[in-house]
Amino acid sequence: xxxxxxxQPDRLATEVKELALKSGASLVGIVSxxxxxxxxxxxxxxxxxxxxxxxxxxxxxxxxxxxIGYHLWDQMLELAIKKNNDWKYxxxxxxxxxxxxxxxxxxxxxYEAVMAGSLSHKRLAQLAGFGNFGKNALIINPVFGxxxxxxxxxxxxxxxxxxPFEKDLCGDCEACLKACPVGALTSHKVDDLRCLVGVxxxxxxxxxxxxxxxxxxxxxxxxxxxMCTQCQEACKYGREKRQT
Numbered sequence: 001x002x003x004x005x006x007x008q009p010d011r012l013a014t015e016v017k018e019l020a021l022k023s024g025a026s027l028v029g030i031v032s033x034x035x036x037x038x039x040x041x042x043x044x045x046x047x048x049x050x051x052x053x054x055x056x057x058x059x060x061x062x063x064x065x066x067x068i069g070y071h072l073w074d075q076m077l078e079l080a081i082k083k084n085n086d087w088k089y090x091x092x093x094x095x096x097x098x099x100x101x102x103x104x105x106x107x108x109x110x111y112e113a114v115m116a117g118s119l120s121h122k123r124l125a126q127l128a129g130f131g132n133f134g135k136n137a138l139i140i141n142p143v144f145g146x147x148x149x150x151x152x153x154x155x156x157x158x159x160x161x162x163x164p165f166e167k168d169l170c171g172d173c174e175a176c177l178k179a180c181p182v183g184a185l186t187s188h189k190v191d192d193l194r195c196l197v198g199v200x201x202x203x204x205x206x207x208x209x210x211x212x213x214x215x216x217x218x219x220x221x222x223x224x225x226x227m228c229t230q231c232q233e234a235c236k237y238g239r240e241k242r243q244t
Contacts, residue, residue, distance in 0.1 A: 013159035027069030029128025067128035095151035136176035145238020179234035
């Protein structure tokens with residue numbers, strides 16, 4: 001594999017960012033492992049219902065997290081497709097590829113690197129400078145709005161971290177809270193047991209019997225439907241970047 005390159009933290013961070021953007025990422029940022037580990041663990045709802053992990057539980061000598069953001073520019077990227085009893089989401093398909101590109105680059109330079117799905121992605125995105133945690137419980141980016149999906153690569157490579165996003169893009173706006181058709185949103189919090197995306201996954205039969213609900217998550221085929229995006233569509237950020 002050749003000799004290990006002793007890259008300075010800022011040089012390696014620049015390399016990783018350039019590679020990610022060249023490979024198709026819309027956003028990329030660096031977070032120090034200590035910065036995310038300073039936060040307490042949080043419970044992730046939906047179908048997971050697990051607590052997030054500390055970086056050191058995944059990699060004892062963790063130094064940095066590379067955050068990747070992917071822009072969902074078209075409504076079809078909100079598609080959910082069922083195969084057997086497993087749901088697939090095309091809007092997430094690019095993220096493992098982008099993560100593996102970064103992992104390969106770091107491993108080629110003799111660092112450890114893994115895709116870390118058990119870290120708090122939204123908290124990491126804010127620390128990476130992507131945007132603020134919005135009232136719709138999504139990360140809101142000034143350019144792409146809430147239309148981004150996230151992936152994290154954990155590594156023992158030391159890289160210069162980015163500055164956290166500190167601005168509040170929501171302000172007094174509550175358009176997303178008012179737009180939710182089932183009242184699943186309160187400020188900065190979503191009730192996954194009421195949100196239509198969660199209801200569809202957990203109680204598909206109950207969902208299909210409610211005609212009012214199905215208009216927000218229309219079925220395209222027997223095994224596919226669009227996920228509800230009412231709270232995202234209500235957000236004023238990112239509209240001009242959408243191609244729907």
